[in-house]
Amino acid sequence: MNWATGLLLFTATIVGMEGFAYVAHRWLMHGPGWFLHESHHRARQGNWELNDLYAAIFAVPSIVLLLGGVQLGWWPGFAWIGAGIAAYGAIYFGFHDIIVHKRLNHRYLPKSAYMKRIIQAHRLHHVVETKHGTVSFGFLWAPKPDELKAELKRRDRAGVRAPVRSADLPVD
Template identity: 65%
Template sequence: MSTLYGILLFGATVAFMEAFAYGMHRWVMHGRLGWLLHASHHRERHGPFELNDLYAVIFAAPSIALIWMGTTGGWGPPAVWIGAGIAVYGAIYFGFHDIIVHRRIAHRVVPRSRYFKRIVQAHRLHHAVETREGTVSFGFIYAPPVERLKALLRKGDRSGVRAPKGGSTDLHD
């Protein structure tokens, strides 16, 4: 297997993982069964961990298995490249979501680019809803335009919309 093919397979895996993560977030994590773990992420966290963190373990398992089987189990280099793509997507997710957006590790990074600002705003709009239904923006490294997300929130059922500290649920800001 050529290195170029491996790099293409790796890149395709990272791109596929965004689509996969979107679907898992929207229809599994916000579904009836998946909400059992994910609900903790839409509530105030007490301590360094939340039940939702178990998803990291669940999603890391295929990556570990593919790398292991690719290096020792006879599956060969394609499995390693795919497993590495899944792992890198997980690292990107951890960096954007857990560190930059949720500040689970102290840092001084201030999103300044339009892209970073859009990702952070989109995820904050996702968390404007405390319930499993009625929320917007399920991707992690891609987010629709913020104005479109605000419009979707305005159109939806407002029962799960979290009131900001000022008490208003106005999405016109």
């Protein structure tokens, strides 16, 4: 397979993974897979949460496609697709786990309108603690925050966590 075709497959896979992630997040994680994902909508205790198992689950197709395309004699395009899935996973980890949820300490402050929009949309997703009623399921594309706020308001803020009062905060 030539490089141009491989790069096209790789790029198309990354783009397609955003659609897959939206569907998986909305109808799997906030559906029958809520028993794992619920931990992600609660305050994390320690470094890990049950939701982290999704990273391992979603890595399996990437590993299988890379192995098949590189070592097992399958169609070479499978290696490019597997690499695209892995690249999306790395982008997701960098954006979601590091930038938004600060699982690694950093001082990054978003300056671009794009980064501000997707971070705010993800935070609006997390104001809902329940399985149903949340908004914004994508990771690299998100509706405008004003649209998301209007949708939460339209739903009468069902499932939205109560604001934390300063009296409820622990004293150091």
